[in-house]
Amino acid sequence: MTPLLSVENLSIGFGSGEAVVKDVNFDVMPGETLALVGESGSGKTVTCRAVLRILPRAAQIRSGRITLNTEKGPLTLSEMSERKMRDVRGDQVSMIFQEPMRSLSPLHRIGNQVSEVLWLHRGASEKEAKRQVLQTFERVGFPDPERAYRSYPFEMSGGMRQRAMIAMAMVSKPDLLIADEPTTALDVTTQAQVLGLIKELQQETGMALILVTHDLGVVANMAEKVVVMHKGRVMEAGAAEPLLKSPAHPYTQQLFNAAPAIPAEATLAPPLPDDDLILEMNKVNKTFTMRSGSAWKPDVLVHACRGVDLKLPRGKTLAIVGESGSGKTTAARIALGAELPDEGSEVLFRATPGADPITVHKMDRATRTAFQRDAQMVFQDPYSSLSPRMRVQDAMTEPLEIHKIGTKSEQRDKAAQMLQRVGLNSDMLKRYPHAFSGGQRQRLSVARAMMLDPSLIVCDEPTSALDVSVQEQILTLLEELQEGLGLSYLFISHDLAVVARIADEVAVMRQGLIVEQAPPDTLFYNPQHPYTKALIAAQPEPDIERPINLKLVAQGAGSPEKWAEAFRFTDTMVPSLVELEPGHKVRCHV
Incomplete structure (x- = not known):
């Protein structure tokens, strides 16, 4: 053949x-x-x-x-x-690229960019192209294909942008x-569904x-x-x-x-202390208004966070797990003061044990400057978080310059030291970000976040772009830094194997709600919520005889209105977060 x-x-x-x-x-x-x-x-x-x-x-x-x-x-x-x-x-021949923010035009709507393939290569009319694109959007897991069609890339999360890239590559059914x-x-549930979709297309089209x-x-x-x-x-x-x-x-x-892999056996950990909390989020809500796209239709309210309650003890790691668009990153941005929550929400930060709490969403300029030294973020997309016009050295030393820390030579020395700590060579300081691979750029982002010696680091999918050996190095580095410096992490991820290794507490989010919360050992070996079960079933294992169970994934990752009655919720009816056993909370009707 x-x-x-x-x-x-x-x-x-x-x-x-x-x-x-x-x-x-x-x-x-x-x-x-x-x-x-x-x-x-x-x-x-x-x-x-x-x-x-x-x-x-x-x-x-x-x-x-x-x-x-x-x-x-x-x-x-x-x-x-x-x-x-x-x-x-x-x-x-079509290609799906690794970094969607770099590959999608920021000036054009997603629907037009995906339709272009059909206009150029198939001679499709605008109406026919839109029909096929909306069909493909539905298949790659967009909850609202019409809204995605009208959106610009910057209006979408990283996972949503990647789905748009997948749709663009597959809409013309290439050889x-x-x-x-x-x-x-x-996230793992969408990954499982997209891999299943690619397999289906292969069977349909060869x-x-x-x-x-x-x-x-x-x-x-x-x-x-x-x-x-x-x-x-x-x-x-x-x-x-x-x-x-x-x-x-x-x-x-x-x-x-x-x-990384979810451990085969559970080792029960003691409950987390709550006498020294570095971060508290109480009844945090966040509502965005999305334009309807028509003068005759009302704007749509999107509830990104609904009644989020989280407590992060000092020196520990709290992981938030969930699909793209579940509200994980919005919760993280609110925790850092980068996004203001709705009225009635409360976010408290304590820089040192016993200190008076700072209300993060009500800071004045001086308090914000001090807070930004103590709290830093590692972003999901390293290409968009690093300026393409700045050398690595300038990007690394910029936080020190802003906060007036050290001389020029001391700043350079610290930048070189941080690069080495994340597995890069100090002679890379003179390069620009485009000269690095995706994984290397993510390591640069981690190093840059460490430059101010913060006490809290919010990690938004910090290992998603890394290969397994570098991921292992970064997780080991984060663990060593936490042990040596007493760092606290708010860790956003969709990789349960990574979370099982690094987290002390895990909160599972879906549609802005925390649906289950427990230490990793309890959560992974006694999951109660159908969505948590779907996340665990969707985790791919490097074993050819244990394929992903797509049916189980589809049950939990589907519409909340189709879950078992005890867990079902709608926009108007939401069950409470109930403590089933000490430290194990599940959103269900009791």
Whole structure:
């Protein structure tokens, strides 16, 4: 059988430097899923960008051949003119990019950007394109496809933007889909549904898939073939089942050992102390007004947070888990004073034990400046949180300059020290953010947050863009910093394996409400709420014989109005958060 795509002896370099991709070979058969696995910076993304010829200007294909075998005959993509490549991109070969904020135009509505593929390559009318786009939006998990169609990228959460990117790549039903970390910004339930959707599309259309990922659980659920890359070279390649069951190369074994997992046995932890709280959130509500898009329709009220009560003891980690759009990040922004809650809400912060609490949403300028030294945030999307016009050194030292801490040389020394603590070299200070891989940029964000020696760090999906080995380093770093400096973390995540490792308390959010709250051991081994059960079922495991149970995921991740009667809620009827056992709260009708 003829491969759909053949990559032969591919080598890619930047400028006059050493090749970053060296002699890479692989074939993708029609309808097959091939997973490209490896650490951040291993050459996976550059290899895939070479297929579509969208490499950076400084990069050049030094040797090799890339062939796409179509119904009309073979196309040598590595030698085609730019004009002919435009007909291939988005039509026969589509790509889902890792960083949606960088890939979507901030000036155009999401619906128009996705429809463009159908206008250009299918000659679809505006009405027909909109129908197909809304259909695709529904399939990738948008709760309100019409609203998503009218929205701009900045009006959406990171997970919602990633769903839009997935819809854009899949709407034209290409022969080959290249998915570069397509689910890193998605919560696990949506990830499971999107992976199921991609599989469905493959069965319907015979589409082939190149899946670039660092998540071995995703590989186990999706791939027929695996290519493991490290420093631009292929370390190991072959059929997925034998490779995942018994990896031969030491590097592949190292990746498996670093993969986080929910522990097999519970070790009950003592209840958290509440005599020294660094952060308290009491009855926090937040309502946004979304424009209707029509002069004849009223604006829509969106309840991002509804009666959120959280307590974070000093030196501990409180994790908030939930799907994209559940209100996790809004709660975190309110905790940092970046978003004002509705009237009647209360957010209290105590910088030191026994200190008088600061009311975060009622700070004057001097109090806010002091508070910003004590509380910092690591953002989900490192590309949008780092200025593309500032060198790393300037981005790192900027907080110290604002707060007038240290001399220029002391600031540089601290920046170099922080880079080394997060696993980067100090000689990277002179580079710009675009010169780093997605995972490296996230490490820069962590280092920048540490520059002011804060006592509270809000981590908004800090490991979602990282490969497993670097994720392991960052989690170890966060644990070491917490132990050595007594740091407190408000940790936002959709990765339950990460939460199981780092959290002392977990709050599960859905549609602005906390639906279940308990220490991780209780939550993961005795979950009561259907949504919590869906989150656990959706967690991909690097075991080819334990696929994701999509039916169980769909039950808990579906509409709250379809849950079992004890847990059901609507906009007008919401059950209370009830303590079923000491430290274990569930939102249910008693």
